[in-house]
Amino acid sequence: MMPGRTDEADRRFMAAAIRYSRRHLGLTGTNPSVATLIVADDGGGPAVVGRGITSLGGRPHAEPQAIAEAGERARGATAYVTLEPCAHHGRTPPCAEALVTAGIARVVGAAADPDHRVSGRGYAILRKAGIEVVEGVLADAAADLMRGYLTRSVKKRPQVILKLALSADAKIGLEGAGQVPITAAIARSQVHAMRAEADAILVGIGTALADDPSLTCRLPGLEARSPVRIVIDRKMRLPLDSALVQTARQVPVLVTAAGDMQERRGPLTAAGVGFIAAEVHEDHIALPELLEDLAERGYATLLVEGGAFTAEAFLAEELVDRIVLFTGPEKIGPRGIAAPVDPDHIPAGFSLHRQAVFGADGYFEYVRNG
Protein backbone atom coordinates (compact mmCIF):
# COMPACT_ATOMS: atom_id res chain seq x y z
CA MET A 1 0.00 0.00 0.00
CA MET A 2 1.30 3.49 -0.86
CA PRO A 3 2.20 5.57 2.24
CA GLY A 4 -0.40 8.26 1.35
CA ARG A 5 -3.11 5.63 0.93
CA THR A 6 -2.27 4.17 4.35
CA ASP A 7 -3.01 7.55 5.96
CA GLU A 8 -6.26 7.84 4.08
CA ALA A 9 -7.36 4.31 5.00
CA ASP A 10 -6.38 4.88 8.63
CA ARG A 11 -8.49 8.03 8.80
CA ARG A 12 -11.41 6.30 7.11
CA PHE A 13 -11.42 3.31 9.51
CA MET A 14 -10.84 5.59 12.51
CA ALA A 15 -13.77 7.77 11.46
CA ALA A 16 -15.92 4.61 11.35
CA ALA A 17 -14.66 3.60 14.81
CA ILE A 18 -15.46 7.06 16.21
CA ARG A 19 -18.98 6.95 14.74
CA TYR A 20 -19.46 3.51 16.30
CA SER A 21 -18.23 4.76 19.72
CA ARG A 22 -21.09 7.28 19.77
CA ARG A 23 -23.61 4.45 20.17
CA HIS A 24 -23.02 3.99 23.91
CA LEU A 25 -22.56 7.63 24.94
CA GLY A 26 -24.30 8.17 28.26
CA LEU A 27 -24.47 4.41 28.98
CA THR A 28 -20.96 3.50 30.14
CA GLY A 29 -20.88 4.87 33.68
CA THR A 30 -17.51 6.30 34.66
CA ASN A 31 -15.82 4.74 31.62
CA PRO A 32 -15.77 6.50 28.26
CA SER A 33 -17.64 4.98 25.32
CA VAL A 34 -14.73 3.62 23.27
CA ALA A 35 -14.78 1.62 20.06
CA THR A 36 -12.33 -0.81 18.48
CA LEU A 37 -12.38 -2.04 14.89
CA ILE A 38 -10.11 -4.87 13.79
CA VAL A 39 -9.27 -4.66 10.11
CA ALA A 40 -7.64 -7.51 8.17
CA ASP A 41 -6.62 -7.79 4.54
CA ASP A 42 -6.97 -11.37 3.34
CA GLY A 43 -6.00 -10.38 -0.20
CA GLY A 44 -9.30 -8.73 -1.17
CA GLY A 45 -8.53 -5.34 0.42
CA PRO A 46 -8.87 -4.24 4.06
CA ALA A 47 -12.13 -5.26 5.76
CA VAL A 48 -13.54 -5.04 9.30
CA VAL A 49 -13.38 -8.50 10.90
CA GLY A 50 -14.14 -7.53 14.51
CA ARG A 51 -15.99 -4.71 16.27
CA GLY A 52 -16.21 -3.83 19.93
CA ILE A 53 -17.67 -0.99 21.97
CA THR A 54 -17.49 -0.35 25.73
CA SER A 55 -20.38 -2.32 27.22
CA LEU A 56 -23.28 -0.86 29.17
CA GLY A 57 -22.01 0.19 32.60
CA GLY A 58 -18.40 0.39 31.32
CA ARG A 59 -17.28 -3.29 31.20
CA PRO A 60 -16.13 -5.22 29.27
CA HIS A 61 -13.98 -2.78 27.31
CA ALA A 62 -14.12 -2.54 23.51
CA GLU A 63 -10.87 -4.35 22.66
CA PRO A 64 -11.58 -7.88 24.01
CA GLN A 65 -14.99 -7.87 22.34
CA ALA A 66 -13.51 -6.90 18.96
CA ILE A 67 -10.78 -9.55 19.37
CA ALA A 68 -13.37 -12.21 20.24
CA GLU A 69 -15.38 -11.39 17.13
CA ALA A 70 -12.30 -11.40 14.89
CA GLY A 71 -11.06 -14.75 16.27
CA GLU A 72 -8.03 -16.07 14.35
CA ARG A 73 -8.35 -13.24 11.80
CA ALA A 74 -7.00 -10.84 14.45
CA ARG A 75 -3.53 -12.34 13.89
CA GLY A 76 -1.55 -9.90 11.75
CA ALA A 77 -4.47 -7.43 11.58
CA THR A 78 -4.69 -3.71 12.40
CA ALA A 79 -6.70 -2.54 15.43
CA TYR A 80 -8.29 0.93 15.38
CA VAL A 81 -8.86 2.15 18.96
CA THR A 82 -10.57 5.48 19.68
CA LEU A 83 -8.70 5.74 23.03
CA GLU A 84 -5.29 4.44 24.06
CA PRO A 85 -5.78 0.81 25.29
CA CYS A 86 -5.74 0.42 29.06
CA ALA A 87 -2.56 -0.83 30.76
CA HIS A 88 -3.68 -1.48 34.33
CA HIS A 89 -4.70 -4.80 35.83
CA GLY A 90 -8.25 -4.66 37.14
CA ARG A 91 -10.56 -7.64 37.28
CA THR A 92 -9.51 -8.44 33.71
CA PRO A 93 -6.06 -8.22 32.03
CA PRO A 94 -5.26 -4.87 30.42
CA CYS A 95 -6.53 -4.33 26.88
CA ALA A 96 -3.01 -3.60 25.61
CA GLU A 97 -1.97 -7.14 26.64
CA ALA A 98 -5.10 -8.61 25.05
CA LEU A 99 -4.10 -7.00 21.73
CA VAL A 100 -0.59 -8.48 22.04
CA THR A 101 -1.92 -11.97 22.86
CA ALA A 102 -4.31 -11.83 19.91
CA GLY A 103 -1.37 -11.31 17.54
CA ILE A 104 -2.40 -7.83 16.32
CA ALA A 105 0.38 -6.45 14.10
CA ARG A 106 -0.49 -2.77 14.06
CA VAL A 107 -2.49 -0.44 16.34
CA VAL A 108 -3.85 2.92 15.24
CA GLY A 109 -4.99 5.12 18.15
CA ALA A 110 -6.97 8.36 18.33
CA ALA A 111 -7.39 10.15 21.70
CA ALA A 112 -4.81 10.07 24.50
CA ASP A 113 -5.96 8.99 27.96
CA PRO A 114 -5.37 11.48 30.81
CA ASP A 115 -5.69 8.63 33.36
CA HIS A 116 -2.17 8.43 34.84
CA ARG A 117 -2.50 4.63 35.08
CA VAL A 118 -2.83 4.52 31.27
CA SER A 119 -1.22 7.57 29.68
CA GLY A 120 1.55 6.31 27.37
CA ARG A 121 1.69 2.94 29.10
CA GLY A 122 -0.77 1.16 26.86
CA TYR A 123 1.20 2.12 23.77
CA ALA A 124 4.48 1.18 25.53
CA ILE A 125 3.21 -2.40 26.12
CA LEU A 126 2.29 -2.68 22.44
CA ARG A 127 5.63 -1.32 21.16
CA LYS A 128 7.60 -3.55 23.51
CA ALA A 129 5.82 -6.53 21.96
CA GLY A 130 6.91 -5.38 18.48
CA ILE A 131 3.54 -3.96 17.43
CA GLU A 132 3.65 -0.93 15.11
CA VAL A 133 1.76 1.94 16.78
CA VAL A 134 0.39 5.06 15.08
CA GLU A 135 -0.96 7.59 17.60
CA GLY A 136 -3.28 10.57 17.34
CA VAL A 137 -5.25 9.76 14.16
CA LEU A 138 -8.44 11.93 14.29
CA ALA A 139 -7.57 12.56 17.95
CA ASP A 140 -9.68 15.73 18.22
CA ALA A 141 -12.80 14.09 16.77
CA ALA A 142 -12.46 11.13 19.15
CA ALA A 143 -11.77 13.37 22.16
CA ASP A 144 -14.78 15.53 21.30
CA LEU A 145 -17.10 12.56 21.95
CA MET A 146 -15.22 11.65 25.15
CA ARG A 147 -15.23 15.20 26.50
CA GLY A 148 -17.32 14.14 29.50
CA TYR A 149 -14.87 11.42 30.53
CA LEU A 150 -11.85 13.66 29.85
CA THR A 151 -13.33 16.61 31.80
CA ARG A 152 -14.28 14.41 34.75
CA SER A 153 -10.76 12.87 34.78
CA VAL A 154 -8.91 16.18 34.58
CA LYS A 155 -11.22 18.75 36.24
CA LYS A 156 -13.05 16.41 38.65
CA ARG A 157 -16.40 17.75 37.45
CA PRO A 158 -18.72 16.80 34.59
CA GLN A 159 -18.54 18.39 31.17
CA VAL A 160 -21.26 21.10 31.25
CA ILE A 161 -23.26 21.62 28.07
CA LEU A 162 -25.53 24.67 28.18
CA LYS A 163 -28.42 24.28 25.77
CA LEU A 164 -30.97 27.03 25.07
CA ALA A 165 -33.65 27.71 22.47
CA LEU A 166 -33.68 31.33 21.27
CA SER A 167 -36.32 33.25 19.33
CA ALA A 168 -35.33 35.43 16.36
CA ASP A 169 -35.06 38.39 18.77
CA ALA A 170 -32.83 36.40 21.21
CA LYS A 171 -35.49 35.71 23.87
CA ILE A 172 -35.88 32.40 25.70
CA GLY A 173 -39.44 32.76 26.95
CA LEU A 174 -42.20 35.04 28.15
CA GLU A 175 -42.81 35.72 31.84
CA GLY A 176 -45.99 33.95 33.00
CA ALA A 177 -46.59 32.23 29.65
CA GLY A 178 -45.22 28.78 30.51
CA GLN A 179 -43.44 26.87 27.74
CA VAL A 180 -43.28 29.09 24.65
CA PRO A 181 -42.71 27.07 21.47
CA ILE A 182 -39.55 28.46 19.85
CA THR A 183 -38.27 25.64 17.63
CA ALA A 184 -40.05 22.92 15.65
CA ALA A 185 -40.09 19.12 15.67
CA ILE A 186 -36.71 18.37 14.02
CA ALA A 187 -34.76 20.65 16.38
CA ARG A 188 -36.66 19.24 19.36
CA SER A 189 -35.71 15.70 18.28
CA GLN A 190 -32.08 16.81 18.28
CA VAL A 191 -32.51 17.96 21.88
CA HIS A 192 -33.91 14.55 22.79
CA ALA A 193 -30.87 12.89 21.15
CA MET A 194 -28.62 15.17 23.24
CA ARG A 195 -30.50 14.05 26.35
CA ALA A 196 -29.94 10.40 25.43
CA GLU A 197 -26.17 11.01 25.28
CA ALA A 198 -25.97 12.91 28.60
CA ASP A 199 -25.63 11.46 32.11
CA ALA A 200 -27.81 14.11 33.76
CA ILE A 201 -30.01 17.10 32.87
CA LEU A 202 -30.27 20.14 35.12
CA VAL A 203 -32.74 23.05 35.32
CA GLY A 204 -33.42 25.78 37.87
CA ILE A 205 -36.61 25.69 39.94
CA GLY A 206 -37.83 28.75 37.97
CA THR A 207 -38.06 26.60 34.84
CA ALA A 208 -39.61 23.66 36.68
CA LEU A 209 -42.35 25.99 38.04
CA ALA A 210 -42.92 28.02 34.84
CA ASP A 211 -42.76 25.25 32.24
CA ASP A 212 -43.55 22.03 34.13
CA PRO A 213 -41.14 20.16 31.81
CA SER A 214 -40.61 16.37 31.76
CA LEU A 215 -36.98 16.57 30.55
CA THR A 216 -37.13 12.98 29.30
CA CYS A 217 -35.90 11.49 26.04
CA ARG A 218 -39.01 10.75 24.01
CA LEU A 219 -37.46 9.67 20.71
CA PRO A 220 -39.09 6.44 19.54
CA GLY A 221 -36.84 3.56 20.57
CA LEU A 222 -34.71 5.71 22.88
CA GLU A 223 -37.23 6.21 25.70
CA ALA A 224 -35.06 4.13 28.04
CA ARG A 225 -32.15 6.55 27.51
CA SER A 226 -33.56 9.39 29.67
CA PRO A 227 -30.85 10.55 32.07
CA VAL A 228 -31.22 11.60 35.70
CA ARG A 229 -33.04 14.94 36.07
CA ILE A 230 -31.73 17.49 38.56
CA VAL A 231 -33.50 20.61 39.81
CA ILE A 232 -31.66 23.40 41.61
CA ASP A 233 -34.26 24.05 44.27
CA ARG A 234 -32.88 25.54 47.48
CA LYS A 235 -36.26 25.68 49.22
CA MET A 236 -37.72 22.44 47.80
CA ARG A 237 -40.51 24.24 45.98
CA LEU A 238 -40.87 21.53 43.32
CA PRO A 239 -44.65 20.77 43.27
CA LEU A 240 -45.82 17.26 44.04
CA ASP A 241 -48.10 17.36 40.98
CA SER A 242 -45.32 18.50 38.60
CA ALA A 243 -44.44 16.31 35.62
CA LEU A 244 -40.99 15.77 37.14
CA VAL A 245 -42.29 14.45 40.47
CA GLN A 246 -45.07 12.47 38.83
CA THR A 247 -42.51 10.56 36.73
CA ALA A 248 -39.79 10.29 39.41
CA ARG A 249 -40.32 6.55 39.81
CA GLN A 250 -39.68 5.95 36.09
CA VAL A 251 -36.76 8.37 35.57
CA PRO A 252 -34.86 9.56 38.66
CA VAL A 253 -35.27 13.15 39.88
CA LEU A 254 -32.76 14.73 42.25
CA VAL A 255 -33.38 18.01 44.04
CA THR A 256 -30.39 20.02 45.19
CA ALA A 257 -31.68 21.32 48.47
CA ALA A 258 -30.10 23.27 51.28
CA GLY A 259 -31.35 22.49 54.76
CA ASP A 260 -33.73 19.99 56.26
CA MET A 261 -37.30 21.22 55.69
CA GLN A 262 -38.80 17.84 56.67
CA GLU A 263 -42.32 18.99 55.85
CA ARG A 264 -41.25 19.38 52.17
CA ARG A 265 -38.68 16.59 52.05
CA GLY A 266 -41.06 13.91 53.40
CA PRO A 267 -43.72 14.06 50.67
CA LEU A 268 -41.14 14.48 47.89
CA THR A 269 -39.23 11.43 49.17
CA ALA A 270 -42.47 9.46 49.32
CA ALA A 271 -43.06 10.37 45.66
CA GLY A 272 -39.67 8.92 44.70
CA VAL A 273 -37.59 12.13 44.53
CA GLY A 274 -33.96 11.96 45.71
CA PHE A 275 -31.85 14.75 47.19
CA ILE A 276 -28.35 16.14 46.84
CA ALA A 277 -27.23 18.08 49.88
CA ALA A 278 -25.92 21.38 48.56
CA GLU A 279 -23.94 24.26 49.98
CA VAL A 280 -25.28 27.79 49.76
CA HIS A 281 -23.06 30.68 48.73
CA GLU A 282 -24.49 34.23 48.75
CA ASP A 283 -28.05 32.86 48.86
CA HIS A 284 -27.58 30.50 45.91
CA ILE A 285 -26.63 26.88 45.54
CA ALA A 286 -22.82 26.69 45.22
CA LEU A 287 -22.29 25.33 41.71
CA PRO A 288 -18.60 24.23 41.78
CA GLU A 289 -19.28 22.06 44.86
CA LEU A 290 -22.45 20.70 43.27
CA LEU A 291 -20.50 19.73 40.12
CA GLU A 292 -17.84 18.04 42.25
CA ASP A 293 -20.57 15.95 43.91
CA LEU A 294 -22.05 15.03 40.54
CA ALA A 295 -18.63 13.89 39.28
CA GLU A 296 -18.22 11.76 42.40
CA ARG A 297 -21.58 10.16 41.63
CA GLY A 298 -20.10 9.19 38.26
CA TYR A 299 -21.82 11.76 36.02
CA ALA A 300 -19.51 12.80 33.18
CA THR A 301 -21.82 14.96 31.04
CA LEU A 302 -24.35 17.40 32.44
CA LEU A 303 -26.85 19.05 30.12
CA VAL A 304 -28.01 22.40 31.57
CA GLU A 305 -31.35 23.32 30.00
CA GLY A 306 -31.96 26.72 31.63
CA GLY A 307 -33.60 28.94 32.56
CA ALA A 308 -32.09 32.38 32.31
CA PHE A 309 -30.87 32.65 35.90
CA THR A 310 -29.31 29.20 35.89
CA ALA A 311 -27.63 29.71 32.51
CA GLU A 312 -26.18 33.03 33.68
CA ALA A 313 -24.92 31.49 36.92
CA PHE A 314 -23.07 28.68 35.10
CA LEU A 315 -21.64 31.14 32.55
CA ALA A 316 -20.60 33.70 35.18
CA GLU A 317 -18.67 31.03 37.10
CA GLU A 318 -17.00 29.83 33.87
CA LEU A 319 -18.42 26.36 34.39
CA VAL A 320 -19.74 25.91 30.84
CA ASP A 321 -17.67 23.83 28.40
CA ARG A 322 -20.03 23.81 25.43
CA ILE A 323 -22.85 26.16 24.42
CA VAL A 324 -25.58 24.79 22.15
CA LEU A 325 -28.09 27.30 20.77
CA PHE A 326 -31.16 26.38 18.76
CA THR A 327 -32.62 29.45 17.05
CA GLY A 328 -36.23 29.70 15.89
CA PRO A 329 -37.60 31.95 13.10
CA GLU A 330 -40.26 33.87 15.14
CA LYS A 331 -39.84 36.83 17.48
CA ILE A 332 -41.22 36.81 21.05
CA GLY A 333 -41.21 40.59 21.41
CA PRO A 334 -39.97 43.16 23.92
CA ARG A 335 -41.70 41.53 26.91
CA GLY A 336 -39.72 38.33 26.38
CA ILE A 337 -36.99 37.06 28.71
CA ALA A 338 -33.62 38.01 27.23
CA ALA A 339 -31.25 35.14 26.47
CA PRO A 340 -28.05 35.34 28.51
CA VAL A 341 -26.09 34.36 25.40
CA ASP A 342 -26.84 34.46 21.66
CA PRO A 343 -24.84 33.90 18.44
CA ASP A 344 -23.90 37.60 18.37
CA HIS A 345 -22.82 37.61 22.02
CA ILE A 346 -20.76 34.53 22.77
CA PRO A 347 -18.44 34.83 25.78
CA ALA A 348 -14.73 35.19 25.08
CA GLY A 349 -12.87 31.90 24.99
CA PHE A 350 -15.44 29.94 22.95
CA SER A 351 -15.17 29.03 19.25
CA LEU A 352 -17.88 27.96 16.82
CA HIS A 353 -17.54 24.18 16.53
CA ARG A 354 -20.56 23.17 14.45
CA GLN A 355 -23.41 24.92 12.71
CA ALA A 356 -26.47 23.29 11.17
CA VAL A 357 -29.99 23.95 9.91
CA PHE A 358 -32.96 21.90 11.10
CA GLY A 359 -35.96 22.89 8.98
CA ALA A 360 -36.61 26.57 9.73
CA ASP A 361 -34.43 26.45 12.86
CA GLY A 362 -30.71 27.09 13.28
CA TYR A 363 -28.13 25.23 15.39
CA PHE A 364 -24.93 26.76 16.74
CA GLU A 365 -22.47 24.82 18.90
CA TYR A 366 -19.54 26.55 20.59
CA VAL A 367 -16.72 24.85 22.50
CA ARG A 368 -14.47 26.40 25.12
CA ASN A 369 -10.94 26.72 23.75
CA GLY A 370 -8.14 24.70 25.29
Ligand SMILES: NC(=O)c1ccc[n+]([C@@H]2O[C@H](COP(=O)([O-])OP(=O)(O)OC[C@H]3O[C@@H](n4cnc5c(N)ncnc54)[C@H](OP(=O)(O)O)[C@@H]3O)[C@@H](O)[C@H]2O)c1
Ligand atom coordinates in the same frame (compact mmCIF):
# COMPACT_ATOMS: atom_id res chain seq x y z
N1 LIG B 1 -35.79 28.77 25.71
C1 LIG B 1 -35.15 27.98 26.54
O1 LIG B 1 -34.22 27.27 26.15
C2 LIG B 1 -35.56 27.92 27.98
C3 LIG B 1 -35.07 26.90 28.80
C4 LIG B 1 -35.44 26.87 30.13
C5 LIG B 1 -36.28 27.86 30.63
N2 LIG B 1 -36.74 28.84 29.81
C6 LIG B 1 -37.60 29.91 30.35
O2 LIG B 1 -36.88 30.54 31.37
C7 LIG B 1 -37.81 30.99 32.37
C8 LIG B 1 -37.31 30.57 33.74
O3 LIG B 1 -36.05 31.15 33.97
P1 LIG B 1 -35.63 31.66 35.41
O4 LIG B 1 -34.40 32.46 35.24
O5 LIG B 1 -36.81 32.27 36.05
O6 LIG B 1 -35.42 30.31 36.22
P2 LIG B 1 -34.31 29.21 36.42
O7 LIG B 1 -32.98 29.65 36.01
O8 LIG B 1 -34.83 27.95 35.84
O9 LIG B 1 -34.37 29.06 38.00
C9 LIG B 1 -33.83 30.06 38.82
C10 LIG B 1 -33.93 29.67 40.26
O10 LIG B 1 -33.10 28.57 40.56
C11 LIG B 1 -32.63 28.67 41.90
N3 LIG B 1 -31.18 28.64 42.14
C12 LIG B 1 -30.57 28.55 43.34
N4 LIG B 1 -29.26 28.57 43.27
C13 LIG B 1 -28.99 28.69 41.98
C14 LIG B 1 -27.81 28.77 41.27
N5 LIG B 1 -26.60 28.77 41.84
N6 LIG B 1 -27.88 28.88 39.95
C15 LIG B 1 -29.06 28.91 39.36
N7 LIG B 1 -30.24 28.84 39.99
C16 LIG B 1 -30.21 28.73 41.29
C17 LIG B 1 -33.11 30.00 42.40
O11 LIG B 1 -34.27 29.68 43.14
P3 LIG B 1 -34.34 29.95 44.71
O12 LIG B 1 -34.94 31.30 44.80
O13 LIG B 1 -35.18 28.86 45.21
O14 LIG B 1 -32.95 29.92 45.25
C18 LIG B 1 -33.46 30.77 41.16
O15 LIG B 1 -34.47 31.70 41.36
C19 LIG B 1 -39.14 30.43 32.02
O16 LIG B 1 -39.94 31.43 31.45
C20 LIG B 1 -38.84 29.39 30.98
O17 LIG B 1 -39.88 29.27 30.03
C21 LIG B 1 -36.39 28.89 28.51
